[in-house]
Amino acid sequence: MKPEIAVIRIKNLRLRTFIGIKDDETQNKQDVLINAEIHYCAMKARNSDNMDDALNYRTITKKIIALVEHNRFFLLEHLTGQVLDIASEHDWVDFAQVEIDKPHALRFADSVSMQLSYHKNND
Template identity: 75%
Template structure:
């Protein structure tokens, strides 16, 4: 990894959405937990201390929240891919990972999660 790469981590963003294909999942919102990691070259931001030279993680997070909370998803794969599209949409992003947990999806497990990655 290049020394000027910065890593933004959005950890345990807890949201509610319609996710799944079973009748109960279609009718009731469920909890999901979003984790995103975004790599970008931040040398200008580190030197300038100017917000225009940095990725704005608040803007990214608000887009993720709007996507998740205002839509319905049948598959965790589709939801995770849509969130990855937001996390990696800026031209500066070189690498991104999104993992989404669906707590209590399986009877004897804390959660089921899916992870997808983007690399420029």
């Protein structure tokens, strides 16, 4: 029997943080838009209906919120990597992907985004 892969998607989590290197960016919080996708085997949770057998997306989201709102970041790469670390920290996670948009970072563009992925190494 193949394992049943669950996909958790955290969509459009809107937060504010200090992100960037210019003076106005280091002095004023900016909006960021976070999307995360987390894959894990959900067979046990599906069969038990027990929260202990599932990844708790609320707990993951609260960790992301605390990280983003209580820190300062120069680079979008660093912020995205830190959020990816949270999304992929549980042993059950086989794959995670995070994309963070920084709206209005460039003139004439809606946003700039950074996307990073994690793949469990099954050696």
